[in-house]
Amino acid sequence: xxxxxxxxxxxxxxxxxxxxxxxxxxxxxxxxxxxxxxxxxxxxxxxxxxxxxxxxxxxxxxxxxxxxxxxxxxxxxxxxxxxxxxxxxxxxxxxxxxxxxxxxxxxxxxxxxxxxxxxxxxxxxxxxxxxxxxxxxxxxxxxxxxxxxxxxxxxxxxxxxxxxxxxxxxxxxxxxxxxxxxxxxxxxxxxxxxxxxxxxxxxxxxxxxxxxxxxxxxxxxxxxxxxxxxxxxxxxxxxxxxxxxxxxxxxxxxxxxxxxxxxxxxxxxxxxxxxxxxxxxxxxxxxxxxxxxxxxxxxxxxxxxxxxxxxxxxxxxxxxxxxxxxxxxxxxxxxxxxxxxxxxxxxxxxxxxxxxxxxxxxxxxxxxxxxxxxxxxxxxxxxxxxxxxxxxxxxxxxxxxxxxxxxxxxxxxxxxxxxxxxxxxxxxxxxxxxxxxxxxxxxxxxxxxxxxxxxxxxxxxxxxxxxxxxxxxxxx
Amino acid sequence: xxxxxxxxxxxxxxxxxxxxxxxxxxxxxxxxxxxxxxxxxxxxxxxxxxxxxxxxxxxxxxxxxxxxxxxxxxxxxxxxxxxxxxxxxxxxxxxxxxxxxxxxxxxxxxxxxxxxxxxxxx
Numbered sequence: 001x002x003x004x005x006x007x008x009x010x011x012x013x014x015x016x017x018x019x020x021x022x023x024x025x026x027x028x029x030x031x032x033x034x035x036x037x038x039x040x041x042x043x044x045x046x047x048x049x050x051x052x053x054x055x056x057x058x059x060x061x062x063x064x065x066x067x068x069x070x071x072x073x074x075x076x077x078x079x080x081x082x083x084x085x086x087x088x089x090x091x092x093x094x095x096x097x098x099x100x101x102x103x104x105x106x107x108x109x110x111x112x113x114x115x116x117x118x119x120x121x122x123x124x125x126x127x128x129x130x131x132x133x134x135x136x137x138x139x140x141x142x143x144x145x146x147x148x149x150x151x152x153x154x155x156x157x158x159x160x161x162x163x164x165x166x167x168x169x170x171x172x173x174x175x176x177x178x179x180x181x182x183x184x185x186x187x188x189x190x191x192x193x194x195x196x197x198x199x200x201x202x203x204x205x206x207x208x209x210x211x212x213x214x215x216x217x218x219x220x221x222x223x224x225x226x227x228x229x230x231x232x233x234x235x236x237x238x239x240x241x242x243x244x245x246x247x248x249x250x251x252x253x254x255x256x257x258x259x260x261x262x263x264x265x266x267x268x269x270x271x272x273x274x275x276x277x278x279x280x281x282x283x284x285x286x287x288x289x290x291x292x293x294x295x296x297x298x299x300x301x302x303x304x305x306x307x308x309x310x311x312x313x314x315x316x317x318x319x320x321x322x323x324x325x326x327x328x329x330x331x332x333x334x335x336x337x338x339x340x341x342x343x344x345x346x347x348x349x350x351x352x353x354x355x356x357x358x359x360x361x362x363x364x365x366x367x368x369x370x371x372x373x374x375x376x377x378x379x380x381x382x383x384x385x386x387x388x389x390x391x392x393x394x395x396x397x398x399x400x401x402x403x404x405x406x407x408x409x410x411x412x413x414x415x416x417x418x419x420x421x422x423x424x425x426x427x428x429x430x431x432x433x434x435x436x437x438x439x440x441x442x443x444x445x446x447x448x449x450x451x452x453x454x455x456x457x458x459x460x461x462x463x464x465x466x467x468x469x470x471x472x473x474x475x476x
Numbered sequence: 477x478x479x480x481x482x483x484x485x486x487x488x489x490x491x492x493x494x495x496x497x498x499x500x501x502x503x504x505x506x507x508x509x510x511x512x513x514x515x516x517x518x519x520x521x522x523x524x525x526x527x528x529x530x531x532x533x534x535x536x537x538x539x540x541x542x543x544x545x546x547x548x549x550x551x552x553x554x555x556x557x558x559x560x561x562x563x564x565x566x567x568x569x570x571x572x573x574x575x576x577x578x579x580x581x582x583x584x585x586x587x588x589x590x591x592x593x594x595x596x597x598x
Binding site for chain 2: 008009012014017018019021022024025028029032033037189193199202203206207209221222223225226227228229230231232233235237
């Protein structure tokens, strides 16, 4: 009992997320609670919600609602605001409505990027998973304010998310600066439901959500059930319209240098986003992953996920006498009818990724590096999704079941191709394959120790000369 | 005021654990909304009830220390919505059992200051 009296509920991190759910339960059950319980709930809710007011007020005129300025992240800040907005209506507190309106309106007029996302670190690029959280708060704002700006923001957000979702319902990792993976999101579907294609997108996501609940990933735990209940409260029924995933082919280039192309079963994503490294805040990854390859039959084959303190997983890295670099200095990105081109410039060289529109069973790509000046120790790295417990075969006759054992193979063991999980990749000579590479865990601020979650690193040192590398991936 | 905690590490770490997950496209393309949401909510409340039954003495801390059960208080909105939403696909509209489940506030809010004992007695 002594522990209970210490206020354990409030001490929990992000307890305001739970308070919002309780507030909604109060709102819809108020006439059924009985006077005694109603007053008790109201008293405790008001105590909890009042904690948010100073946190909202303190930052309300800060230059940007991004982590480098507000210390917390935009998704948290918008949740403070939306909880107080709803509470202001429920408990008739106009000043809560006013201050939350000011914040949430600004999330559209100043904070949302033209591409429809709310970057957690800056507008330079999205934070795809957490973006679902922020859009949910804008959707709440729309429900209570009918501010046309909010609907415009939701339109942009719906476009962003519907394009950057893989055919399995998971958001694209390549453009995400905080997470290597995010599950199928159930947050904020009611925001999408303001539009015909948004309703179809919500159904698409729901169709991929595990029926019995996804208890293995963050986005599928009890929070998802709470957010599904929230979707019911605010969902807008109506006609549906096709989304990109319904079409055999689509391509979409953002205003920033990033894009996605689906061709039949293949999805290729690109990021030439330029952003500085964030050394002190472990929650932000370095934007060092630049492309991914996904196939509907195999899932992700090449990961474009970002990382931190792991230049060995950067698409390109270089060590010069004056320092090291694993994120591009500049980039160029172009999508055309038949091919995509992503170019990334570093100190000593630049590299171009060229991806022709793939055929049904085969995707090819080439990486051409152009030497510029001076000398360096440079690497090209490709992150392969090599699943533990599955076999890996090579052109040189190697065949193993992937487990905990580390290996590093060169031409003699690889023999020009790799076969795994239903795909076969033709690789150029000079490549090295190593596994496992343990991944940086931003929530632990150190590398993960679970080998089953590791990736494979397909790499080669770059010479101080122009080079061409050709790859082909076939799926049976 | 103390600096805002940037994020709840123990909760968010679960994102990372699934980093190697390989999901195939297996969409249930027949999903209709909002009916599909109610099917999921029924599944969710069944899971919660099973948890409650299996461990009647569970505290908020003990529940949330288990994988997948962080932000357990979100559970309150599931029966609240099932009880109160008058939609044809909601089989639990007006179901008093759902109302009683929603009122089980002591289970997860009872641990905040001064309310646990009072609510648990009811």
